[in-house]
Amino acid sequence: MQTVDLCRYYQRGTHEVRAVDRVTVGFERADFTAVVGASGSGKSTLLNLLAGLDTPTSGHIAVGGVRLSSLTRRELAAYRAKRVGMVFQSFNLVSHYTALENVALALYFNDTSPRERQIRASAILERLALADRMGHRPHDLSGGEQQRVAIARALVKKPDVIFADEPTGNLDQENAEQILGLLSELNRDGLTIIMVTHNIDVARRYPRRVVRMDYGAVVADTSGNSPDGGVA
Amino acid sequence: MTFRDCIATSTGNLWRMKLRASLTVSGVVIAIAAFVSMLSFGAGMQKMVADQFEKFGLFSTTLVYPPRGEGEADSVAHAVLDDAAIVALSQIPGVKLAYPLDAFDVTAAIADTTIRTEAQALPTEALGTKLYSDIVAGSTLTTTGTDGALVTEDLLERLGIGDPDSVLGLSLVVSVEQTTIDSGLVYVFRGGIGRMRQLLAGLTLDSLNRPEYVRRKVGQVASDAMARFLNGFLSARAVVSDTLVVRGVLRGQSHGRARIRPIVAPTATALRFNAGGFVGNPTDLFAALQTGMFPSGGDGGTQRSYPRVTLDLETNTPYQPIRDSVEALGFRVFSYAEEFDEIREFFFYFNMVLGVIGLIALITASLGIVNTMVMSIVERTREIGVLKSLGADDRDIRRLFLVESGLIGAVGASAGIVFGWLITRLASVIARSVMESRGVPEMELFALPLWLIGTALVFGIVVSLIAGSYPAARAARVDPVRALRAE
Numbered sequence: 001m002q003t004v005d006l007c008r009y010y011q012r013g014t015h016e017v018r019a020v021d022r023v024t025v026g027f028e029r030a031d032f033t034a035v036v037g038a039s040g041s042g043k044s045t046l047l048n049l050l051a052g053l054d055t056p057t058s059g060h061i062a063v064g065g066v067r068l069s070s071l072t073r074r075e076l077a078a079y080r081a082k083r084v085g086m087v088f089q090s091f092n093l094v095s096h097y098t099a100l101e102n103v104a105l106a107l108y109f110n111d112t113s114p115r116e117r118q119i120r121a122s123a124i125l126e127r128l129a130l131a132d133r134m135g136h137r138p139h140d141l142s143g144g145e146q147q148r149v150a151i152a153r154a155l156v157k158k159p160d161v162i163f164a165d166e167p168t169g170n171l172d173q174e175n176a177e178q179i180l181g182l183l184s185e186l187n188r189d190g191l192t193i194i195m196v197t198h199n200i201d202v203a204r205r206y207p208r209r210v211v212r213m214d215y216g217a218v219v220a221d222t223s224g225n226s227p228d229g230g231v232a
Numbered sequence: 233m234t235f236r237d238c239i240a241t242s243t244g245n246l247w248r249m250k251l252r253a254s255l256t257v258s259g260v261v262i263a264i265a266a267f268v269s270m271l272s273f274g275a276g277m278q279k280m281v282a283d284q285f286e287k288f289g290l291f292s293t294t295l296v297y298p299p300r301g302e303g304e305a306d307s308v309a310h311a312v313l314d315d316a317a318i319v320a321l322s323q324i325p326g327v328k329l330a331y332p333l334d335a336f337d338v339t340a341a342i343a344d345t346t347i348r349t350e351a352q353a354l355p356t357e358a359l360g361t362k363l364y365s366d367i368v369a370g371s372t373l374t375t376t377g378t379d380g381a382l383v384t385e386d387l388l389e390r391l392g393i394g395d396p397d398s399v400l401g402l403s404l405v406v407s408v409e410q411t412t413i414d415s416g417l418v419y420v421f422r423g424g425i426g427r428m429r430q431l432l433a434g435l436t437l438d439s440l441n442r443p444e445y446v447r448r449k450v451g452q453v454a455s456d457a458m459a460r461f462l463n464g465f466l467s468a469r470a471v472v473s474d475t476l477v478v479r480g481v482l483r484g485q486s487h488g489r490a491r492i493r494p495i496v497a498p499t500a501t502a503l504r505f506n507a508g509g510f511v512g513n514p515t516d517l518f519a520a521l522q523t524g525m526f527p528s529g530g531d532g533g534t535q536r537s538y539p540r541v542t543l544d545l546e547t548n549t550p551y552q553p554i555r556d557s558v559e560a561l562g563f564r565v566f567s568y569a570e571e572f573d574e575i576r577e578f579f580f581y582f583n584m585v586l587g588v589i590g591l592i593a594l595i596t597a598s599l600g601i602v603n604t605m606v607m608s609i610v611e612r613t614r615e616i617g618v619l620k621s622l623g624a625d626d627r628d629i630r631r632l633f634l635v636e637s638g639l640i641g642a643v644g645a646s647a648g649i650v651f652g653w654l655i656t657r658l659a660s661v662i663a664r665s666v667m668e669s670r671g672v673p674e675m676e677l678f679a680l681p682l683w684l685i686g687t688a689l690v691f692g693i694v695v696s697l698i699a700g701s702y703p704a705a706r707a708a709r710v711d712p713v714r715a716l717r718a719e
Contacts, residue, residue: 054713077623077624092618108624109628
């Protein structure tokens with residue numbers, strides 16, 4: 001996955017906000033990358049652009065050699081449905097669905113049969129130790145459990161990459177450790193993970209690579225295992 | 233997202249907001265119920281007319297009239313609706329039976345009551361047609377030459393007889409006043425020689441060479457002769473009476489032009505009354521003078537002309553070829569099938585008006601759907617964002633909201649049809665009791681044909697889909713990035 005001179009500008013009144021400004025960065029398969037930066041640095045916008053949820057003002061993103069800008073809206077939706085998994089800070093589970101239904105929902109858009117949806121959703125929830133929570137609605141689950149359901153929802157469609165936007169932002173230390181451990185484990189199994197976080201400590205400990213953004217631009221790009229992580 | 237998933241998801245969404253959805257559905261229910269009950273009335277009226285037409289065989293009944301004679305070609309204007317014409321009419325392909333209207337004024341006495349009324353003669357074959365088959369008591373007349381007669385309920389009502397069965401087998405004394413050309417001519421020449429003397433005495437011989445004088449005198453004589461003729465024609469009436477037996481009672485429906493006269497007798501029986509010449513109405517005389525068709529007297533009037541001939545057609549005979557054939561013979565045609573087409577056209581517009589009123593109610597209800605769906609978008613913005621992040625495209629979102637509004641329409645329309653039907657049942661019960669209290673024959677004013685059920689269902693769903701199209705388009709346009717940030 002490669003971005004070239006990627007820009008995303010917003011017009012706010014007469015003022016132009018350069019959320020992402022001429023970002024050229026590549027992401028390797030099976031890598032675990034943390035995108036760090038202060039609030040408003042453009043890291044979430046970059047994530048949305050990579051996930052095909054947002055459209056760049058200029059520049060482009062190539063995934064497996066295919067430019068996202070060349071895809072139609074339906075093709076872009078199919079890209080999100082089949083190749084991308086997303087995890088959000090606020091979980092974004094559908095409140096009136098059970099954990100099982102929330103996970104199965106991710107398979108509604110990639111031609112999976114209802115029976116297959118149930119089987120796969122159950123299996124992934126069991127794998128994430130949520131077998132006894134399948135029939136629970138989000139408000140009956142703890143924050144950590146909700147985020148694990150959200151990760152299950154991202155994983156169930158067997159994506160190429162998971163985009164996690166502040167996945168531990170709403171969790172306590174213990175649950176945050178669990179979630180980061182889970183993401184690391186998934187990465188070790190070969191899944192590409194690109195995680196946005198403003199927590200330097202998190203960025204230092206788990207990801208293998210850290211990309212630092214500031215004012216919409218990439219200002220550092222280094223291994224997370226370096227002494228200062230490039231993020232000090 | 234498959235259509236099945238859409239249905240399941242939308243049903244779940246509507247179920248979650250039960251109160252709001254049920255209130256919105258109620259609007260559709262009321263609108264569809266109004267639509268159904270109003271159109272049901274139109275359909276009921278149309279069905280009632282169609283049933284009457286069918287019951288009395290009017291779809292296969294055509295009436296033939298003599299030409300008006302005004303502004304028509306000579307050959308056409310002189311076409312006479314006589315026995316020869318009846319034979320010609322009966323030979324038109326598709327015509328099963330042709331019989332004339334042979335009606336006359338009579339005095340009828342039954343059960344010690346005497347009234348002036350009308351009678352009509354019918355060939356036995358015509359008595360077997362649907363038009364004369366609505367017998368409420370007794371049976372129809374099957375053989376010619378009997379003394380049997382049918383009477384109508386209307387006649388019994390005038391006679392003050394309530395039970396039709398009570399008149400079966402009773403004697404019906406029918407009297408007919410007859411007058412003839414002969415009786416008029418006798419009056420012209422009454423006084424004979426004395427009148428001639430008077431005439432001659434009044435002449436001034438010297439003046440006979442003056443044309444003006446002669447013209448005036450001839451005019452006076454002709455005028456006097458005509459006055460005497462009419463006086464004799466109208467005054468010297470003979471009364472012919474005969475006793476018939478009431479064999480059956482007809483419902484006595486009036487089918488517009490084909491009104492059944494209060495007394496119906498076979499032609500052979502009726503000949504006993506009108507064999508001598510003109511009967512009752514002096515206009516018959518003038519009609520005969522116009523057409524040159526005088527009755528020969530005594531042979532049943534083989535040269536008689538008739539005011540109308542009824543054609544009983546084979547079932548499903550198209551009326552246009554019949555019309556063409558009859559008009560080619562120089563006669564005018566009235567077809568009940570054509571009239572029914574006009575009635576059907578009337579009901580089409582009638583139903584259109586009722587439908588538009590119902591549609592207005594439905595459009596009002598659809599505003600409720602728009603409101604509900606827009607509210608739903610506002611509440612579910614974040615959910616829409618989630619769905620898009622999971623791979624839903626604009627079409628999926630649009631379809632999801634359209635299916636929701638379509639479901640509101642489908643449920644509302646289904647319940648509205650049932651509710652509308654209940655309203656018509658209630659109205660029908662009330663109408664029947666009112667009719668009963670006023671002595672009006674019972675009739676079903678409402679009908680719920682399949683086409684109406686289908687139309688109401690389609691209307692309900694289509695209007696709801698149209699109402700849902702704006703919210704659906706708005707939902708589809710939701711920006712997922714903003715939606716995911718929404719609280």
